[in-house]
Amino acid sequence: MNYTRKRALLACDFCRHRKRKCDGARPRCSTCEESNADCVYKELPADRVESCSPSAVVERLTRIETLLEEQSQRLDDLVRGGGQEGFGLSSPPGTRSSILPLEVSHSPQIAGASPASAPNRSQENLLDRHLEQATFLIPYDHSTSANSLLAWPRVKALIGNYPEDYFFTLEQSLPLPPGLELPNDNPEGSQLPAINPSNPNVLESLTRNYFAVVHPNFPLFTYQEFRQWQAYLYEHGPEDTPETAICLCVYALGCLVSPREGHLDVSVQAENDDLALQFFQPALTIILRHTVWGFRPRMEICQALILASSYFAHLGRPLHSWKMAVYASEKFITLHDRLKRAGFNTDQNDNYMRVFWSCFMIECDRAAELDVPRSGIEPQADKMPLPRTMNVTENDNIIYFVAETAIRRLLNRIHCSLYSKEHTDINALAGDPAMLTNISLSKLLSLSAELNRQLEEWYHSIPGKIRPPIGTEPVANDRGKVLRIRYYAARHIIHRPFVLYVVLQQPTTPTGHPTPVGSPQPLVPLPRVVREKCQVCIDSCQTYLYNVVEMLDKRSPYLWTFSQSCMACLLVLLLSKSSPLLSSITPELQPLTAMVLPRLRRWATPGSSFEAEVKILESLTRSLSGGA
Missing domain, CATH: 4.10.240.10 (Zn(2)-C6 fungal-type DNA-binding domain)
Structure with missing residues (x-):
């Protein structure tokens, strides 16, 4: 039996x-x-025993439903109550991580808060590895990234061979931007722009830019807190403190961005970048000294590190941005651990939660595209409440931030459920279509249906006054644009496996093109439900591109991530167009590549990922037009 x-x-x-x-x-x-x-x-739900059947992941996803329902209520309470009450995004009862051990006491505490018992807890956790894996972490071996699509034979035939870690290798070999290679070891002696409280017009303008454009992405502190740090800087001048570094980073980021719509002239952007460097160089010196040689972690150094991470992200430097975020995460974990053991409840401190979720977002965005080490921040997400508004002026910023945090967590579930070798990684079969029988179409349908349901539930949980419309209708601000871009990114990768499944149905010649009519392996009729799923993926890729190009016109913390996603969408559309079963429902690629390429060329410095993306898409364009 x-x-x-x-x-x-x-x-x-x-x-x-x-x-x-x-x-x-x-x-x-x-x-x-x-x-x-x-x-x-x-007390835990009676259905916590994990099944060994193919539907186990679907059951786990279903249990996450309560998380999204709670998020919807929290957001609704926030928008109606003006942030008077704190709120948190808790996990379903019993949700635990298979990575970090848990406390065995009744009161929940951060993992590792009691080092003496950690080895035993780890051993127990390993025994329960399958049972306890209800937290969805981005797997190291996932194949969602644009780089993984370059391995498909049909893509190789058109644009050539690229190593599986191509973009990581490119970014790893890039030096720091000029002027940052050897920061001055004496921050007080660094060349600083004049900080003159009697003539603060320039600094005030940069501060306004920061709070209008940069701050909403990662609302690390309130405007009032920054004003206190700035007043001290005006009175005493730059000092070797995290607060000085925060102020200088704010000014640097204020240089990089513009509150005006559209892109800046290239020469104007270059001037702004140079001014930003004058602020950021001494800030980085202070930050690195306190990070490397500071043995007492402070929340302000975590905030400064996240600002440094944001600076590099605005420059399109993913690894440098990731490195700063990892430092911030490690400092935060150490600080959080110490305070917990000392009896402080950091969950009630809004700045702690803002820092935690900012670290979480940055690390997850990097891990989604690059095979980078993890700090340990990601598994703790189920135990951390979300930040709350400190005053009514920040209400919308926090709602956008909460909504983006939720879609980031859903994206993590998609990576884990559909693109991990442990589960349904259809991408792994690109080089061996004969293994297609190992993929359960019914399982793909079940997983995608559940994930798509959660995506739609997330979308409708956004309060109506800030919820971006579906499609390409203009959105009033960048935060709304980012939420809609995230929506289509998730919708695309939820349904991408069906396009890949269909592509694998059609044998290819050594050149990567479909085999001619009369092949001994005829086309398999395409079930209607599969065709419909492919249509959703194709439409999502196209709509994603129409939405994202505007964000590629200017510096933002999403610059590199969005450029990679653009290439992934175009490669999926290329695969779809090459399939006789899907070609008729796939748009022409030339207009889409023509829309994306000029934006990428703007940032294509020598040796960068942007330059590589441009070359890949130019090769794709030549192939589509019949060129060499």
């Missing part, structure tokens, strides 16, 4: 504290019976 062996769902408190095996008997387990001890179980 076939059956699934089930362990005790959850050990009782007595067994967990003593690291003993618990048989889960009710009302008393055998260990408590023998010891004449009180047998108390934590």
